[in-house]
Amino acid sequence: MTPPDDAPRFNSAAARDIEYALHPYTNHKAFRESGPLIIQRGEGIRVFDDAGRDYIESVAGLWCASLGFANQRLADAAYRQMQKLPFYHAFGARSHDPLIDLSEMLIGRAPLSSGGKPFSKVFFANSGSEANDSAIKMIWFFNNAIGRPAKKKIIGRVRGYHGITVASGSVTGQPANHAMFDLPIAGFHHVSTPHHYGYAQPGESEEAFATRLAQELEDLILREGPDTVAAFFAEPVMGAGGVIIPPATYYEKVQAVLRKHDVLFVADEVICGFGRTGSYWGCQTFNIQPDILTCAKQLSSAFLPISAVMISDRLYQGIAEGSDKAGTWAHGFTYSGHPVPAAVAIETLKIYDEIDMPKLVAERGAYLQRAMRERFADHPLVGEVRGVGMIGAIQLSPDKASRATFDPARKLGTRWQALGQEHGVMMRVLVNESAAISPPLIISEAEIDTMLERMMVALEALRAEI
Template sequence: MTPPDDAPRFNSAAARDIEYALHPYTNHKAFRETGPLIIDHGEGVRVFDDAGRSYIESVAGLWCASLGFANQRLADAAYAQMKKLPFYHAFGGRSHDPLIDLSEMLIQRAPLSAGDRPFSKVFFANSGSEANDSAIKMIWFYNNAIGRPAKKKIIGRIRGYHGITVASGSATGQPVNHKMFDLPIAGFHHVSCPHHYGYGLPGESEEDFATRMAQELEDLILREGPDTVAAFFAEPIQGAGGVILPPATYFEKVQAVLKRHDVLLVADEVICGFGRTGRYWGSQTFEMRPDILTCAKQLSSAFLPISAVMISEQLYQGIAQGSDAAGTWGHGFTYSGHPVPAAVAIETLKIYDELDLPNLVATRGAYLQKAMRARFADHPLVGEVRGTGMIGAIELVADKTTRAKFDATRKLGARWQALGQEHGVMMRVMLGEIAAVSPPLVISESEIDEMLDGMHRALEALGAEI
């Protein structure tokens, strides 16, 4: 039966959402026509909408719900801390047990920093964007403190993602985060995306491609002046840029360039940290030795907002020196090290230890990678299937031989994502036609099969349409 012309297009909750909410990463003109998808509850690797429909979350929400969408231990940890100390700040040297315990646990689990030394100190924020923004301010403060006021420029990578504050958004290398925001601001530069499949020259090996990428970085540093370039930001795997794995020898060659010109390396582990790549840290998977490491998302399995910045002893000594000269280190957030998110993060790390998470991910990740390739690698619409551990991507192409992309105006990625939802999988298709695969780390092999089968059925439906 066709509804009458005057029938309401949306239920009450959806109508109120359209009326009052300003959603992130949303085309708001189109949104007023389509309305929201309202998620009501979660269980395991699934979320359920307000009509009772179930979806496997193929990207763990936003790369973050590592333990799924319900965990009694994390809920209990939050409640217990709320009853004991629901809030206190860390300004002026004040502290509390959750902040102290979590700082110690992170340092104990951290990879080695530059010079193969342990990390020294931890600073807490509320999101990956804030963590990377804080890292930039630390770098600027540090170079002022040690008498290098000109050494301030930051280098990121095209398709890199480091957040959306003014500074972290400037380090990010994605046009959608720059358009109409007047970003990047002065002092931020970008080198090429290190995607061999997408940007390698004909006949160019991964190693030769990595050499070319490292040379481009060195050329930029020399052109700007090594005495003005402060740091290089890099995700071990570029997540939101399309799950781009570094080519063989890439970080080895890049780090040699940075060392030659005394440029700090910041490892953005917001997506890769806490087992996602099959090691505890993506830095370990790709043999990075950063001066600064940022993390968030899986730190609390996304149950509450919290992020962290770990710094080397060299950085800490410079900041300590500068804070004495200035009278204080004038940076921090009301909720830095908030006791409730910190308590949840502590319990999250304990669960990771009990699961032996890196080994769990290495085993289950191998299953995921094999299953992805078996279903998608030979599909006529798929150019590349890539990934490691529990993170991967399926990239569509118009022509497998030439690697030509589809016309962006056809919006096939958005259509594939919508078809995935119809087949019971919450997908995230980025940058046109790249589907990320980054499910909760506790997903079972049978759930992996169910997820990939739904994505494959959606792709078959897309193929039939085009």
């Protein structure tokens, strides 16, 4: 039956959402016509909308719901802490048990920092953006404290993603995060994306490509002046930039350049940390020894907002001296180390230990990588299938041989994502029509099969349309 012309287009909740909510990463003019998808509950790797339809979450929400969308232990941990101490801050040398315990647990599980030494201290924030913004301020404070006031420039990578504050959005290398925001601000620079499939020259090996990118980085440092370049930011595996796996020898060569010019390495483990790449940290997967490590998302399995910045002892000693000169280290958030998210993060790390998360992901990830390639590599619309551990991408191409990309104006990735939703899988299709795959780490092999089947049905529907 066709609804009457004067029938409301949206239910009450959707209408109120359109009326009052300003959604992140949304075309708001189009949104007022399409309306929201309202998710009401979650269970395992699935979420359910207000009509009762289920969707497999192929990207764990936003790369973060590692233990799925329902876990009683994490809910209980939050409730117990709320009953005991629902809030306290860490300003002025105050502390509490969850902050202390989580700091110790993170340092104990951290990879090696620069020079093969343990990390020294942990600072807490509320998001990956805040963690990376804090890292930038730490770097600037450190260099002022040790008498290098000119050494402040920050280098990121094209398509890299490090957040959306003014500073973290500047080191981010995504056009959408710069357009109309007047970013990047002065002092931020970007080098090429380390994607061999997309940017290697004809016949160029991965090692030769890595050598060329390392030289590009050194050329930039020399052009700007080593005494002005402070730090280099990199995700071990680029996430929002399209799930970019670095070419062989890339980080080995990049780190040599950074050490040569005393440029700090900040490893953004916001997506890669806590097992996603098959090791506890992406740094361990790719043999990175950073000066600073940032993490978030899977730290609490996304149950509550929390992020962390781990710093080397060299950084800490400089910050300590600077804080004495200035009278304080005047940085921090009301909710830095908030006891409730910290308690949930502690319980999350305990669960990771109990299920041996890196081993589980290494085994389950091998199945995911194999299944992705078997199902999609030969599809006529697919150019590349790539990944490591429990993160991957399927990139569309109109021509496998030339590695061409589709005209962005056709918005085929957006259409594939919409078709996926119609067929019961939440997808996130990124730059160059690359569908990211980063499901909850607890996903079973049978659930991997179902997820990929739904994605394939959506891809076949897209193929029929074009």
